Amino acid sequence: MSANSHETNVRCSCEAAKSFVDWYYRQINDTKSISSGYVNNHGAYDRAGHPPADICINGLVVATPQEWEALLKQQEHAPKQPDPNKRRVRYDVEGYNVHVINADYRFGASQKMLDLHSPTDGVRMMMALTVSGTVYFGTSKNAGDDYWEKQTFHDRFILVPNWDVLEKSGPKYGRRYLIMSHNYRAN
């Protein structure tokens, strides 16, 4: 059985995907920062010389997660709208799916992590995650409410382990996986 279809890897990748999707879309729907979810400025990857996350938004390459946040802010821009229920941009996730694309991910990993987790442990995984759904413009917080315009969106992320968090002993706070590539299209 290949490492990719190994039961533990499948289960762990699905759970990691769910945790990521829940977090990511809640953050952007609440207009909170998502830049900590990208590999940029994470110790282990910085030390290993990992390039910054590749972010491509509707065909436009943006250099940093902060620029993507600025774009999110830009599309929310509605200064004249007095009604907060018509000012929002809301992402409703309708589906997602994940594949493990490298069960033996090593980039930036310490020897400790390599020794501790084998490729069938469901930890050292590089994953391709796709998410799609509907993005509503000029709407409220609640699903099913009136909106001004809607589009379908499709996000493709490549996630890699967050060594800084995984290596810590004891309770682990923070994202266990980080975005190293993000492709967004809304049509």
Place this chain on the structure above:
Amino acid sequence: MAPPTGPRASRGNRPSQRGSRGGGGIGKRRGPSRTDRDGDVSMDSVNAANPPTGPSAHSTRGNRGSRGGRGSRVSTRLASNVRNHASEDGTARSDKSQFSNKVTLKIHGLSASKASGNQDGGLRSLLEFLERKSSKGRPVVLGRGVIRGEYVWLKVKQADAPLLLRLNGFSYAGASLTIEETNDPIPPQNAQSTIDGPGPNPSETREKLLAVLSSRYNAEQKLLDLSALGADQNLFSLGAFQSKALAEKSFKVLMSLTNTRYDNPVEKEAGIQAVTIANNDIHDVYEVFTLAQTLPHLRRLDLSGNKLEDMSKLAKWRHEFRRLEEMHALGNPLANLPNYSTQMVEWFPSLQVLDGRRVRTPEEAAEAFKSWFPTPLPRLPSNLRDGGNNVASTFIRGFFTTYDQDRVSLARQFYDDDSAFSLRTGAEPVPDTYDNFSRNLETIGVRGSSTQQRLFTGSNLIAELWARLPATRHPSLDLVDAWQVDCHTFPGLAEPSGQGLAMGLAITVHGRFEEVDPTRQLLGTRQFSRSFILGPSKSGAPHPYRVISDELALQTWVPQQQQTPTAAVQAPTVTPAPTTAVAAQPPVLDDAMRAQMVEELCRQTGMTPEYSRLCLAGLADWNFDLALKSFHEKRGELPPEAFVPTA
């Protein structure tokens, strides 16, 4: 004697208690008045704790009534209302026996009394009068009565009936009351609620109002003419505009009926683009506020000839009608105000024409509109960063052609034992051909065995699945507008030899393909997104790179207009093995795709659309490459008018 309003009517809470019955009745039982004298909120334990006294002792219902005198009068009244309401509906309670202690009374004389002019037809004051007069030895609490024609129908407790029947012949507000016991059921509710007294049949009224709406709708101009409603004979005959309050209500009804004529907001928006409510004696737009809720995307509005004094009378609409392009408000006093025009432009961002004068260009309007609603990000064409060797474009081009024609060979060429494929449909309520294979973790959950079963690993399994999927046809990659392909290289994949890291290529493709629905044999179009992760191949593979991961996300299938029900479309039924069927199937293209091909050929050759179409439809048979080839061959023979003149 003046129309009795009753001394207790002034007790603040009474009118609202009686006036607002209906759906909320049940809820009111839970109100604060339900607490016991000592503050206990336990209606049900009361029976046991306080043994009933008095004539109603044999009845648990009467038991509550007898508590009325102890300060919980309102609560008993409400409870009684609820019971009456339930028993009247008949369906509300299945066990009717619990109402067997109820007696129905028919009371005549209210309509002749002076109280009949009250807002509720005098019902409330009559009931209060009866309560007051019958409560001699002990308090009598009456439930809600209803007016049906000449009579007031009332259900009372059996024990209270004699006390009330004793009032037969009493004089009430200048009229003599006749109170009799009856076994007849209470007649069903009429069009008008108890408040409005007897009224016309509701469905009849509805039909009449719908007829009014139809007669006032101009389909050509998409105009709903609601001007001078007060002068409308049909509406007049319905009495819909007799008073100001009634006129406002009637307008609401007209709006709600307008809503029912359309299946969805999009149809409504397309159907009604202009409305005139001119000459309606409107003093403030709140009188017709529902117009903004019913038709929020209105383009043209005529308000002229009303009585809007100043801008404040229009202020209720300042956050509505964001798409309003044209407005007429002459004939209102506000139109003479100095700030009229500037204020209108400020309030209505899309407004371009005010009273026939241009106040904004369409561009200015578009700009002003932007600050009102969030705006989607601009869309750029494909972004291909595949490392300079055009790996992605070569791969994509080969991939989709082969996928349409020979999926088995495709799987052998680019997929190996570690390659993963899965597909995913959205969360649409309609069942889909692909649903049994859909690995949508949002739908199937992340812990079920389906996550494993619907992940297809290895070229054999993948080819097997593909053979079971409907035949498809992707448009030519030359139609650049039909595709969005983004790709880039990334580090961190495993080298197939085992040691070291390798570069990968991440490709996402958005587009659509034609698909034959296998159960209905219908040709349709489906939007899809497909994400590939490519990495280096193991040694001995036919290509230097392989597909590591392939995820196909499918959106709703849209049937095409039946255009060519030819054998070509039927082909897959005759040969159920999809792999061969796909190969045998001649090209099936829809008009939109053809139009796109024509446009693309125009762009590449400089020919007019007519000649481009001829070129494509001729020998090339809608094969874009062939058409382009034949153009280059025959270029010299083409007449000058075949080309778009270059200015």
